[in-house]
Structures are given as structure tokens and as C-alpha cells.
Amino acid sequence: MNRIEQAAALLDDAARERREVDPYPADAFTLAQAYEIQRASIRRRIDRGERMKGVKLGFTSRAKMIQMGVDSLIWGLLTDAMIEEDGGIVDLARYIHPRVEPELCFVTRRDIDAPLTALEAADHLEAVAPAMEIIDSRYRDFKFSLQAVVADNCSSAGLVVGAWSRDFSGLANAGVRMQFDGRDVQIGSTAAILGHPLRSVVQASRLLNAAGMSLPAGSLIMAGAAAAAEPLRPGLHVQCQIGGEASGLGRVAFNVR
Numbered sequence: 001m002n003r004i005e006q007a008a009a010l011l012d013d014a015a016r017e018r019r020e021v022d023p024y025p026a027d028a029f030t031l032a033q034a035y036e037i038q039r040a041s042i043r044r045r046i047d048r049g050e051r052m053k054g055v056k057l058g059f060t061s062r063a064k065m066i067q068m069g070v071d072s073l074i075w076g077l078l079t080d081a082m083i084e085e086d087g088g089i090v091d092l093a094r095y096i097h098p099r100v101e102p103e104l105c106f107v108t109r110r111d112i113d114a115p116l117t118a119l120e121a122a123d124h125l126e127a128v129a130p131a132m133e134i135i136d137s138r139y140r141d142f143k144f145s146l147q148a149v150v151a152d153n154c155s156s157a158g159l160v161v162g163a164w165s166r167d168f169s170g171l172a173n174a175g176v177r178m179q180f181d182g183r184d185v186q187i188g189s190t191a192a193i194l195g196h197p198l199r200s201v202v203q204a205s206r207l208l209n210a211a212g213m214s215l216p217a218g219s220l221i222m223a224g225a226a227a228a229a230e231p232l233r234p235g236l237h238v239q240c241q242i243g244g245e246a247s248g249l250g251r252v253a254f255n256v257r
């Protein structure tokens with residue numbers, strides 16, 4: 001096993017065994033090598049039978065960059081095993097020290113195989129849904145450098161996606177409200193996501209292209225958190241609402257066990 005494969009195995013094993021590992025020193029790998037580690041760790045999941053579902057963007061909002069002390073856009077890969085059910089139960093035994101953050105999820109209707117403009121991006125989308133991402137760094141105390149978090153598939157662990165809507169008209173500046181047991185824990189706006197969440201799709205298309213990859217129609221794109229992440233604990237009812245009661249995208253929720 002070379003160094004890339006070794007790092008991928010370490011992170012993949014840590015995720016499966018739900019244990020923290022120490023991050024590599026920031027200069028142990030280049031950013032390009034960190035993405036190679038990420039892909040090698042996903043290959044291990046695919047070899048075990050998981051299926052590719054799409055991509056996620058990270059650090060698309062200032063709130064997240066400030067919370068984690070990392071200030072570059074990053075991206076990771078999603079598999080079917082990460083999907084938790086809307087309205088279902090999230091079992092903390094599957095995670096190490098999970099946090100939840102409010103997001104939007106897109107599903108594509110055409111293959112993305114070239115860098116897209118914002119207008120073209122809209123044309124490649126089938127629907128949008130309110131979503132939450134459950135991030136779960138494999139690193140001790142959830143602390144990492146840019147290279148380390150990229151190698152760790154950008155802390156990807158779980159995602160919960162609400163009902164799909166084909167109405168993209170309210171996306172520019174919709175209210176985002178995440179609640180624990182009916183109390184607000186994060187309030188924000190979809191405008192916090194790169195100024196407009198469609199820009200996450202534009203960025204995804206560029207990053208995929210630069211990596212020599214494409215995304216088949218029917219893939220998910222998690223746009224990145226609109227606000228900071230909150231730690232999960234047993235017994236919580238977690239809900240995220242995007243936009244107003246009548247005209248918004250609606251809500252997505254889960255209970256924590």
C-alpha cells in the first residue's frame with residue numbers, strides 16, 4: 001500500500017469503527033494528494049457495495065469558514081449509505097461526534113460533464129429540497145487543516161433530504177431556520193451560500209471538470225451549509241425549514257436516538 005492508500009484505509013476504518021484519529025500534519029500531503037486520499041477512501045466504500053449518489057460542497061458560507069477556521073471551498077463525494085430518512089430516526093451509534101447543519105439539496109436532470117454558467121446550471125437541475133447534513137469528522141476533537149478535512153471526504157457522514165420541489169424561484173434569499181426540540185438553534189438565509197445556492201452547482205461543475213470527473217443525471221448536489229453546525233445528542237427532535245410556511249421549500253426533520 002502506498003501513502004495515499006494507507007491514509008485512505010486509516011480514515012475509512014476510523015469511520016467504520018466510529019473512532020477518532022489524529023490528523024496528519026498540514027504539510028504531510030498536498031491538496032491534490034488529499035483529494036486522491038478522498039477518492040481512494042470512497043473506492044473502498046464502492047468496493048464494499050455502496051453506490052455513488054452525488055457530491056457535496058463545503059465551506060460555501062462565511063459562517064462555516066469561521067466556525068471551522070478553513071477558508072477555501074472544498075468538495076466531497078456522497079454514497080447511498082449516507083442517506084438518512086426524512087422524518088426518521090438517526091442512530092448516534094453510527095457516528096463518532098456528529099453535528100448537523102442546514103442545507104439545500106439539488107437533484108440533477110442532465111449529466112454534468114463541463115463547467116456551467118449559472119444559467120446553464122439551473123437548466124441541469126430537476127428539483128431542490130430542504131436538507132440537513134450530518135457531518136462527523138474522523139479527526140480528534142473535530143479539528144483539522146484544509147488538506148486533512150479534504151482527505152476525510154469533507155466530514156461527510158449523513159444527509160437527510162426533504163420533499164422535492166421544481167420551483168427554484170425563491171432560492172436567492174429564503175429564510176433558513178434549524179430547530180432543536182422546537183427552539184431555534186441556527187437562523188440564516190440561503191443567500192449565505194455563495195450569495196446564491198445555484199452558485200454551488202456552478203462550483204460543483206467546475207471542480208468536477210478540473211478533476212476530470214462528471215456527474216450523471218439523477219445525482220444529488222448538497223449546496224453547503226447556510227449556517228454553523230450544531231452537535232447532536234440523544235433524544236433531540238431536529239428540524240430545518242427553508243422559506244416561509246406557505247411559499248417556502250418546506251421542512252425536513254429527524255429524531256436522534
Ligand code: OOG
Nearest residue numbers: 058059064154155224225
Ligand atoms: C467540513 C464540511 C463543511 C459545509 O457544508 O460547509 C461542510 C466540516 O465542517 O467538518 O459540509
Ligand code: MG
Nearest residue numbers: 101133224225
Ligand atoms: Mg455541509
